[in-house]
Amino acid sequence: MSCAGSLPIALDSITQDSEAILEDLGRMLAIDTCFPPGSGYPAFADLMQNLLEPMGFTFSRVVVPESLWQTPDGSAQGERVNLIASLDSGASEACNLYFHVDTVPAGDGWNYPPLALTQVGDKLIGRGSADMKGTIAATLAALRAAQRMKLALQFNPVLLLCTDEEGGLYPGVRYLAEQQLFSGHLLSFNGGAVPRIWGGCFGSIDLKVTVTGRSAHSGDPVGGINAIEHSLPLLNALNVLKTEVEQRTSAMPAPPHFQGQPLTSRLTLAAVQGGSKGSTIPARFDLLINRRYSPEEPFEAVWDELTSCIDQAMAGSAALNVEYHLIGHLAPVSDPTGPHWPRWLAALSQGFGFDANDFAVWGSSTSSDMGWVQQAGIQEILLGGLARPENRIHASDEFTTRQDVVALAQSILSYLAADFHH
The missing domain is CATH 3.40.630.10 (Zn peptidases)
Structure with a gap:
């Protein structure tokens, strides 16, 4: 040169x-x-x-x-x-x-x-x-x-x-x-x-889940629906899914600092928010999920897997409402x-x-x-x-x-x- x-x-x-x-x-x-x-x-x-x-x-x-x-x-x-x-x-x-x-x-x-x-x-x-x-x-x-x-x-x-x-x-x-x-x-x-x-590089999905319950006095919770506690099945199900997702490897060459280990898909429970004080049953629980998916994984399959996990985990919940929205996506x-x-x-x-x-x-x-x-x-x-x-x-x-x-x-x-x- x-x-x-x-x-x-x-x-x-x-x-x-x-x-x-x-x-x-x-x-x-x-x-x-x-x-x-x-x-x-x-x-x-x-x-x-x-x-x-x-x-x-x-x-x-x-x-x-x-x-x-x-x-x-x-x-x-x-x-x-x-x-x-x-x-x-x-x-x-x-x-x-x-x-x-x-x-x-x-x-x-x-x-x-x-x-x-x-x-x-x-x-x-x-x-x-x-x-x-x-x-x-x-x-x-x-x-x-x-x-x-x-x-x-x-x-x-x-x-x-x-x-x-x-x-x-x-x-x-x-x-x-x-x-x-x-x-x-x-x-x-x-x-x-x-x-x-x-x-x-991988794609990235940010999916926000909102679980709605009903507030009440924590010392007299009649009629209250604890949004955080009713979200525990979802957190557990996502943790199981995380283990499955992170076994999936990509053919894409990994960075040198991976020391020979392959790139894998990722699922992260990235942020949670709910409740305000000890005397109140929390009426809302927000959860942000980040999912990194490889070029080998079709977006539609990744989305269906995530949303099916949410739907199934919350199917028997007494929560008043469960909503989820895609709030960020990189292909x-x-x-x-x-x-x-x-x-x-x-x-x-x-x-x-x-x-x-x-x-x-x-x-x-x-x-x-x-x-x-x-x-x-x-x-x-x-x-x-x-x-x-x-x-x-x-x-x-x-x-x-x-x-x-x-x-x-x-x-x-x-x-x-x-x-x-x-």
């Missing part, structure tokens, strides 16, 4: 761009785009237009209709603004650079402000720093370097800044793909800073490889210093909204990002590092530059 022209100088200049990188990332982290509820999307789109307009980008705002993403529990709130930012660099082919702009909620246990950038040594701490606002900052740094050196580009960059990846019922990129609002291959930054050839991804992968692997090697022999194919039982992109007809999906096992993604004190942001920016610039040879 070799670089020609001004590309080496442009790559080196990214290491001197720390001040702008930190300023961009700090402004992004300060906007609360957590999902649920997802109410910060319009403000984030405003910020991105402000950052990209001086570079010559043009914009299209696409709002996902509320009828598609709203759930019965009302946990999602606010306009679902997706931003498509396009730069005509004179290239003959586009590359779609995908980012989800939502984060999980900050949660508990932080030692630093979650909605601000805190630097501790080389760590860049804040909710979304690694997953995945830091990847947007890296992309902006790559584009600035290209424009500073007036590099010709191999691809016209199209940035897809999308909503509701974090378990949403109807992710924004699904809507963009189904409406055919972009075309060509796609580079997703929902991956890691690792020498990985993406082998695909699985299978074989996202294609003709652009060799160039992307070479670009990753340029940025992160990987050797060609370091790369391996593996999938994951985590999930991505890229399954919907495949179902809409775009098969090839490149993968990169900032995730590392130690980054505390979805946990308190999430962080990335300055070195990884610079390395990813150098990888992106290499991939986009016309005089990058591999």
Whole structure:
């Protein structure tokens, strides 16, 4: 692999761009785009237009209709603004650079402000720093370097800044793909800073169950129906089903840290809520079930198995009502490889210093909204990002590092530059 022209100088200049990188990332982290509820999307789109307009980008705002993403529990709130930012660099082919702009909620246990950038040594701490606002900052740094050196580009960059990846019922990129609002291959930054050839990923279902009883005084419970206690058969049945589900293996290659063990399907009792105080019989019990399913498992079969388990477990219950709703769904991804992968692997090697022999194919039982992109007809999906096992993604004190942001920016610039040879 070799670089020609001004590309080496442009790559080196990214290491001197720390001040702008930190300023961009700090402004992004300060906007609360957590999902649920997802109410910060319009403000984030405003910020991105402000950052990209001086570079010559043009914009299209696409709002996902509320009828598609709203759930019965009302946990999602606010306009679902997706931003498509396009730069005509004179290239003959586009590359779609995908980012989800939502984060999980900050949660508990932080030692630093979650909605601000805190630097501790080389760590860049804040909710979304690694997953995945830091990847947007890296992309902006790559584009600035290209424009500073007036590099010709191999691809016209199209940035897809999308909503509701974090378990949403109807992710924004699904809507963009189904409406055919972009075309060509796609580079997703929902991956890691690792020498990985993406082998695909599992699908994910979030199903919420609500059991309704009748409140009463716990010391005089005549006429009361305890929603929590009447849900015990359901919890037991789901625990039995969990054992069955997690025996099912996938042919998808497992990550290296699985140490030779296969990827398996997953069922998790993810959240419960019910009751308020000791003197009252609880009238309501809410249960959130997460089910990760492999590409070998048809969605319809997974859904039927889950709902049949609920129906059978609660068939003899005296509860007044049992309802369940799908509140989040990501389709699985299978074989996202294609003709652009060799160039992307070479670009990753340029940025992160990987050797060609370091790369391996593996999938994951985590999930991505890229399954919907495949179902809409775009098969090839490149993968990169900032995730590392130690980054505390979805946990308190999430962080990335300055070195990884610079390395990813150098990888992106290499991939986009016309005089990058591999």
